[in-house]
Amino acid sequence: MLERFGLDGEAAAVYRARLLAPEDPDEALAEATGLTVLQVRDATDRLAHVGLVTPLEASGDGKAVRPRSPEVALSAYLRREEQQLARRHAELQAMREQADTFAEDYRCERDRRGTEQVEVLATRAETVTRMSELNQGVRRSVRSFVAAKYPVEVYAASLDEDGGVLDRGVDVRVVHPDSVTGDPQIRPYLAAFARAGATVRSAPRLPVRMVVYDAERALVARDPHDPTQGAVVLTSPGVVAALVALFDLVWRQSVDLLAPGERAGARDGDRPPPADLELLRLLLDGHTDESSARALQVSPRTVRRMIADLQRRAGATSRFELAARAVDLGWLRL
Incomplete structure (x- = not known):
């Protein structure tokens, strides 16, 4: 008691x-x-x-x-505990204020460097961290050349992180080289990203690895052939405008990843990518979103996004109806 x-x-x-x-x-x-x-x-x-x-x-x-007396003794004990909690709360508040001050100093220093128009990211780790910050702050548009080919798990992870940008209504346009979009292991993740709302295109070659945020900041790889060499963040209006013009030029010459009709819905005989079919099989076997995510090596949020896309493709309004439509469309056999 x-x-x-x-x-x-x-x-x-x-x-x-x-x-x-x-x-x-x-x-x-x-x-x-x-x-x-x-x-x-x-x-x-x-x-x-x-x-x-x-x-x-x-x-x-x-x-x-x-x-x-329990009325006296237990009340006194509770008062002591409340006093300790109040002191701890005050300590946490002081820690929060120090953290906010430190973060603001960091932002001011970063912005000060931004006025110098070049921010050097010496390592790949620094680049990944800065890209995450820029993804969180982007408001209107992302324009990206992904010039290199990465391991499959990189595309799976980026599908989840970049999906958060799409959820905020940001216009995302990405160009990959044909060698990437034609890879049967990578293509399903690119297709899932496209069906989630991004516009993904393919081009024979890309000049450089870069991402332009809101037409205001551009992150450009220091060495297009070696991602370990880091990147630079450019904020000079003239330089960023030139990179946007370069992107638009390549964009007009590139080809959509998804064929007409793939984004809007499914026709009889159309089959989703292998990853989506595997997810359907897992769901029919009784797997939860979490266990399906582990099997596919993606996050539960990505699984839910894939299911929503499958429902749109199949014209289904529920998971139960999705299973029936998947059989009717020939995607799965019972």
């Missing part, structure tokens, strides 16, 4: 017995509670620690104590 106060059943039994018979010696309390004298004294020490009994004077092998 007093577990929240750090006391077990033995201590609660001894406290109750002392309240009923405050003058009884430890031996009588042991008989009343069914405990040993040693257990009674150990429990009494714990009661004293939280202020439920008050030590008086030495008496034989034990110590004389007087129980305190």
Whole structure:
């Protein structure tokens, strides 16, 4: 009953017995509670620690104590705990203020460097961190050349992170080289990204790895062939405008990843990408979103986005209807 106060059943039994018979010696309390004298004294020490009994004077092998009223003792204990929580809250508030101050100093320093029009990111780790910050701050548009080919898991991870940008209504346009869009293992992730709202295109070659945010900042790889060399963030209006013009030129010559009609819905005989079909099989086998995500090595949010896209393609309004439509369309066989 007093577990929240750090006391077990033995201590609660001894406290109750002392309240009923405050003058009884430890031996009588042991008989009343069914405990040993040693257990009674150990429990009494714990009661004293939280202020439920008050030590008086030495008496034989034990110590004389007087129980305190639970109304008084427990209320006093709670007040002490509340005071400690208040102090901890004040400490956390001070920590939050220090963190905000540090972050603001960092932003000011970053913006100061931005006025110098070139921010150097010396390593790949710095580049990844800065890209995440820019993704969180972008408001209107993203224009990206993904000039290199990466492991499949990179595309799976970016599908989840970049999906958050799409959720905010940002216009995202991405161009990949043909060698990437033609890869059967990578293409399903690019197609899922396109069906989530991005416009994905393919071109024979790309001049550089770059991302332009809101036509205001451009992140450009320092070495297009070696991502470990980091990148630079450019804010000079003239330079950024030139990079946007370069993107528009390549964009007009590129080809949409999805064929006409693929984004809008499914026709009889159309089959979703292998990853989507595997997800359908997992769902039919009774897997949850979380277990399906583990099997596909993506996040649960990506799984939910893939399901929503499959429902749109199949013209289904529920997961149950999606399963039936998948069979009708020949996507799956029971």
